Amino acid sequence: MKHLSFTLTLLFSAWTAVAEPTEISIEAIDEKPSVNEKHNSSVIETSEQEVGEWKVSISLGYGQVESIISNVDDYDLYFLPRVSYYGENFFLENTTMGYSLYEDERFYIDLVGRLNEDGIYVKLDDFGVFSALGVQPPLRNPRMPPPPDVERDISYLGGFAANYHLSGFDFRAGYYHDVTDVHYGYEADFTVSRNFILTDNWFLHINASAIHKSKKLLNYYYGTTARESVNPFFSYQPDSSGINYSFSINSEYALSNNWAWQLLFKRTMLSDEITDSNIIDTTHTDTYFFGMKYTF
Amino acid sequence: MKKQGLTSHLLTLYILLGGCAAYGHQDNPWKIQPKDEVNKDAKLVINPSICVVKEVGDICQQQLTVLFTSKQYHDICIYNAKDAEPLWCDGKVKEVSFEVSVKVNSSIKLLARDNITQNVLATSTFSLNVFQPVKKRVRRNYGIGIL
Numbered sequence: 232m233k234h235l236s237f238t239l240t241l242l243f244s245a246w247t248a249v250a251e252p253t254e255i256s257i258e259a260i261d262e263k264p265s266v267n268e269k270h271n272s273s274v275i276e277t278s279e280q281e282v283g284e285w286k287v288s289i290s291l292g293y294g295q296v297e298s299i300i301s302n303v304d305d306y307d308l309y310f311l312p313r314v315s316y317y318g319e320n321f322f323l324e325n326t327t328m329g330y331s332l333y334e335d336e337r338f339y340i341d342l343v344g345r346l347n348e349d350g351i352y353v354k355l356d357d358f359g360v361f362s363a364l365g366v367q368p369p370l371r372n373p374r375m376p377p378p379p380d381v382e383r384d385i386s387y388l389g390g391f392a393a394n395y396h397l398s399g400f401d402f403r404a405g406y407y408h409d410v411t412d413v414h415y416g417y418e419a420d421f422t423v424s425r426n427f428i429l430t431d432n433w434f435l436h437i438n439a440s441a442i443h444k445s446k447k448l449l450n451y452y453y454g455t456t457a458r459e460s461v462n463p464f465f466s467y468q469p470d471s472s473g474i475n476y477s478f479s480i481n482s483e484y485a486l487s488n489n490w491a492w493q494l495l496f497k498r499t500m501l502s503d504e505i506t507d508s509n510i511i512d513t514t515h516t517d518t519y520f521f522g523m524k525y526t527f
Numbered sequence: 528m529k530k531q532g533l534t535s536h537l538l539t540l541y542i543l544l545g546g547c548a549a550y551g552h553q554d555n556p557w558k559i560q561p562k563d564e565v566n567k568d569a570k571l572v573i574n575p576s577i578c579v580v581k582e583v584g585d586i587c588q589q590q591l592t593v594l595f596t597s598k599q600y601h602d603i604c605i606y607n608a609k610d611a612e613p614l615w616c617d618g619k620v621k622e623v624s625f626e627v628s629v630k631v632n633s634s635i636k637l638l639a640r641d642n643i644t645q646n647v648l649a650t651s652t653f654s655l656n657v658f659q660p661v662k663k664r665v666r667r668n669y670g671i672g673i674l
Contacts, residue, residue, distance in 0.1 A: 257627060257629045257631060260586065261631075265633045266657050315666070394665075
């Protein structure tokens, strides 16, 4: 019995010695500690931008802006500059700037100032960015001279936009009024867009919009007086406001942190109030660009 | 006047280039893998392997479990890669686990060496990470007017 209890005690001691893990301690306080810094970063464009960061890029390639004005040819695009900045409340995206009055993860309301694109189409032949390329395109139909004295100014619009993010989609509704005293009109838009991350390097952004344009705005850009028309009989005044519909895709395939293939395409269906104008010769317009983007 | 043909050609070209680039990024099965000096038969696992601190220099005090496994028996010693002296040694070991309490402000790398040949059998790192949440805002995607 004595032997048995001694054996059991010995076995128990041995078992506890094996079962109990050996404890080791490491204490090391370095003057220059080696620590990994973790940031949320991605080589592809994401739907977010870091606060305080400027993003500047230039794309080189080929594209066209199809003119909607009679006798003004399509414009070739060889480069596309882009700049964006997001501060605590302020933001700048190319020609659009804004100030966020309220912002949470899903919902935000912005004061927005943006360039009116009708003015860009009308001024396309002397728009600075394109003229800077030194390319003066030939007339679409050289036998027909352009209407004399059709002068329109570019306008800048200011207003509010409310955005809501739901189930991966971004919904935006906005109202923007002329703040440059050019036509005293307004635009209201509704946009649905979505980002698709196809692979680690490839993303696609799809956007569909309906843009309501006021009668004053349409009358200024697309209405013509008897003096402006080649034949005074064909003067035009839109009798109501109109709605343009547009669809666009923007896709990028990142090759590195700086370089990416880029494809942009946008189709805009013009409202009847625009297409009825005697200075318009199309029912829709396409803009596209394909090239290599370098982000600084 | 309308360049519909060119648009569709560009779209096709873009998809083809993207597809080629995606295929090109896959691992090449014929590539000769570089020889790793560490013995593949042995493994050293630290659990947990990461400690997140607020700032560089902050101390992480934690209890770790280190597990060494091997297909063969070895006389092993576990080293902190920065020290010449072993932390722990044992003979004829195939699988062993032990506790390590750490109080460090820097990542540490542990080595399991064969005590006879001095070959490194396995390595593992307990890394200190500083997580710096970056404030971000949702992009509005207004584009460039006509684009």
